[in-house]
Amino acid sequence: MKNKKKFNLETLSARFFSAFVYVFLYAPILIVILFSFNTSRRNITFEGFTVSWYGEMVRNSGLLESFVNTLVVASCSTAIAVVIGTLTAIAMFRYKFKGKGVIDSLLYIPVVIPEIVLGISLLASFAIASVPLGRISLVIAHATFSIPFVVFTVRARLSGYDRSIEEAAMDLGANRIQVLTGITIPIIFPGIVSGAVLAFTLSIDDFIISFFTTGASSITFPLKVMESVRSGIRPDVYALSSIIMLATFIIVIISQSAAYRSKKSGKD
Amino acid sequence: MEKEKEPPATEQPKPIVEISGVNKFYGSNHVVKDLSLVIYEKEFLSILGPSGCGKTTLLRMIAGFERQSTGTIIVEGENVENKEPFERNINTVFQSYALFPHMSIYDNIAYGLRMKKVPKKEIKDRVNKALVMVRLEGFGQRYPSQLSGGQKQRVAIARAIINNPRVLLLDEPLGALDMKLRKQMQIELKNLQRKLGITFVYVTHDQEEALTMSDRIAVMNVGNLDQCGKPEDVYDRPATKFIADFIGETNLFETVVEEEKGGVAYLYCEAGDMMGKSEGFDPNEIVYVSVRPEKTKCSVKPVENFSLGGIVRESIYLGNIVKTIINLTNGQAIKINTSVDQPAPPVGSIRYVYWDIKDAVMIYTHANDIINQIESVGLNSFNAAIPELLPKEGENG
Numbered sequence: 001m002k003n004k005k006k007f008n009l010e011t012l013s014a015r016f017f018s019a020f021v022y023v024f025l026y027a028p029i030l031i032v033i034l035f036s037f038n039t040s041r042r043n044i045t046f047e048g049f050t051v052s053w054y055g056e057m058v059r060n061s062g063l064l065e066s067f068v069n070t071l072v073v074a075s076c077s078t079a080i081a082v083v084i085g086t087l088t089a090i091a092m093f094r095y096k097f098k099g100k101g102v103i104d105s106l107l108y109i110p111v112v113i114p115e116i117v118l119g120i121s122l123l124a125s126f127a128i129a130s131v132p133l134g135r136i137s138l139v140i141a142h143a144t145f146s147i148p149f150v151v152f153t154v155r156a157r158l159s160g161y162d163r164s165i166e167e168a169a170m171d172l173g174a175n176r177i178q179v180l181t182g183i184t185i186p187i188i189f190p191g192i193v194s195g196a197v198l199a200f201t202l203s204i205d206d207f208i209i210s211f212f213t214t215g216a217s218s219i220t221f222p223l224k225v226m227e228s229v230r231s232g233i234r235p236d237v238y239a240l241s242s243i244i245m246l247a248t249f250i251i252v253i254i255s256q257s258a259a260y261r262s263k264k265s266g267k268d
Numbered sequence: 269m270e271k272e273k274e275p276p277a278t279e280q281p282k283p284i285v286e287i288s289g290v291n292k293f294y295g296s297n298h299v300v301k302d303l304s305l306v307i308y309e310k311e312f313l314s315i316l317g318p319s320g321c322g323k324t325t326l327l328r329m330i331a332g333f334e335r336q337s338t339g340t341i342i343v344e345g346e347n348v349e350n351k352e353p354f355e356r357n358i359n360t361v362f363q364s365y366a367l368f369p370h371m372s373i374y375d376n377i378a379y380g381l382r383m384k385k386v387p388k389k390e391i392k393d394r395v396n397k398a399l400v401m402v403r404l405e406g407f408g409q410r411y412p413s414q415l416s417g418g419q420k421q422r423v424a425i426a427r428a429i430i431n432n433p434r435v436l437l438l439d440e441p442l443g444a445l446d447m448k449l450r451k452q453m454q455i456e457l458k459n460l461q462r463k464l465g466i467t468f469v470y471v472t473h474d475q476e477e478a479l480t481m482s483d484r485i486a487v488m489n490v491g492n493l494d495q496c497g498k499p500e501d502v503y504d505r506p507a508t509k510f511i512a513d514f515i516g517e518t519n520l521f522e523t524v525v526e527e528e529k530g531g532v533a534y535l536y537c538e539a540g541d542m543m544g545k546s547e548g549f550d551p552n553e554i555v556y557v558s559v560r561p562e563k564t565k566c567s568v569k570p571v572e573n574f575s576l577g578g579i580v581r582e583s584i585y586l587g588n589i590v591k592t593i594i595n596l597t598n599g600q601a602i603k604i605n606t607s608v609d610q611p612a613p614p615v616g617s618i619r620y621v622y623w624d625i626k627d628a629v630m631i632y633t634h635a636n637d638i639i640n641q642i643e644s645v646g647l648n649s650f651n652a653a654i655p656e657l658l659p660k661e662g663e664n665g
């Protein structure tokens with residue numbers, strides 16, 4: 001009897017604790033969604049329900065333009081990071097060479113370095129190479145900080161990979177390109193996908209590095225939001241944020257279920 | 269296990285793989301040493317040796333995954349020096365199976381044919397036939413992760429043989445299976461090889477497996493090919509001390525030749541005197557004598573020209589035989605197998621070990637060659653180095 005009671009108390013507190021964590025994480029998000037439907041311009045009290053901010057958001061060309069720009073930059077930088085990161089991971093897995101350990105640890109530095117330092121370094125580099133600040137410099141900067149993440153996720157996938165699988169494919173008549181496209185990449189694909197998702201979200205999210213490495217011609221959504229903070233955030237920003245959140249939610253669910261499925265079938 | 273005799277070869281067997289003077293170095297590690305070996309069409313050749321002796325390396329050089337440092341490999345009359353694995357008419361079954369985890373069993377087996385752009389219809393027929401051949405009908409739509417070890421092994425074999433290779437290389441294909449499944453797969457593999465009529469080059473470290481399955485066995489020892497011959501040759505007439513020790517159980521004596529007379533070699537070792545076959549040895553020459561436990565005998569009284577006395581330590585009943593262990597005066601344990609209906613000598617009694625001269629296998633050590641060579645060159649100062657040149661005890665595991 002006593003035991004059972006103690007057990008109940010434990011599960012109860014565990015439940016309470018996890019509920020608290022979820023409230024802590026999701027309450028602010030729900031508030032943003034709530035206020036995107038608020039009739040009031042200010043976001044202190046909820047005065048009434050409206051969807052007019054969603055219409056306002058579409059009419060606010062600056063806001064929408066910045067969002068499209070963010071998506072373009074994120075797509076381009078992700079594509080670059082995925083190609084370079086995947087090939088780097090494969091090369092580092094496959095070949096032994098002098099200084100591999102050093103190169104290995106060098107990959108971690110852009111990850112742990114304060115973003116502001118990376119931002120300033122990139123700005124200085126663009127100045128020296130006389131790359132004009134704009135969309136191109138932004139894409140290069142985002143690809144730079146995304147590459148290590150792709151390398152890490154792909155390499156994690158490769159760690160249990162048996163090289164003789166590739167040899168078996170070659171033995172059966174595949175040339176090196178066919179081995180890469182038909183065997184290696186499909187097997188590490190879940191790693192590539194999670195690397196890409198990571199790179200894409202990091203890029204959409206990024207404020208500090210974008211702040212240093214873009215010009216007036218290429219404003220991203222986070223920069224736009226920061227800019228509007230000074231004049232007070234309008235609910236149309238909430239509306240766009242809500243849509244982004246919904247999209248993210250859907251992407252996460254899709255990628256998680258894909259990862260789950262490949263885990264089920266991909267293990268040898 | 270009953271061994272079926274091969275039908276007598278009416279024609280001269282044709283060589284299919286010719287390896288000559290092949291060396292392989294990994295850095296300063298000399299892994300394969302001046303190895304020459306001819307593999308014939310339609311034979312089941314085992315490459316047998318302890319782990320780390322270079323078997324896999326040799327196989328990988330034949331398949332083309334590894335390039336030899338020196339020497340040539342000829343496949344079907346063509347030097348394959350610059351041929352990639354996919355350009356050789358050879359397929360490999362890997363120890364780790366190496367199935368493609370992201371493909372169904374059907375797609376795994378079809379892979380080689382797809383690479384060769386075989387028409388879809390034909391692929392389907394051949395894959396289904398291969399599935400039947402390895403007794404995996406109905407498994408086509410499964411994934412490798414859903415199969416047991418033995419089934420995966422059969423998929424790996426099907427995937428390789430569907431391409432009709434001239435030579436199939438198998439690297440310890442049964443190594444990961446349990447004993448019972450192993451025995452069963454040994455028979456299946458042997459039958460498959462006969463049915464397909466292709467050359468199998470089968471790497472194993474299991475001497476029993478090699479003896480039961482092979483037409484010929486190539487025994488490797490730290491990178492050297494020590495002997496290549498029929499199972500009975502390798503078993504009954506081992507060419508080196510290493511092989512005598514490695515293949516089957518044996519009683520091995522390091523002896524010195526006293527003299528040869530009337531077809532008999534009179535020898536002595538630490539434990540006493542013995543006799544062996546006369547094979548033209550010089551007096552004082554060092555010779556290893558190997559006698560199988562089933563050929564070794566013991567008596568209550570010393571037999572003429574033998575003085576290998578010892579104490580019976582143990583008598584172990586093994587179902588079909590009784591194994592008796594006799595410790596000689598120098599501590600060497602002699603194993604004697606006798607049939608169960610013969611009385612076993614009581615433990616603690618004194619017995620004298622002997623054998624029929626014909627059952628003693630004489631193994632030439634080459635020690636005298638080296639000594640003669642050094643003396644003939646007149647480098648007497650090198651005599652100090654001779655002990656190091658002699659084959660060492662335990663060197664070969």
Ligand SMILES: Nc1ncnc2c1ncn2[C@@H]1O[C@H](COP(=O)(O)OP(=O)(O)O)[C@@H](O)[C@H]1O
Nearest residue numbers: 294297299317318319320321322323324325326
């Ligand atoms: N890729 C390699 N690089 C360096 N040394 C190797 C490599 N492959 C094998 N070796 C060495 O070569 C020797 C023989 O290996 P292997 O051919 O795998 O032996 P086996 O198959 O008979 O067990 C071993 O000492 C091993 O350490």
Ligand SMILES: [Mg+2]
Nearest residue numbers: 320323324325
């Ligand atoms: Mg091996």
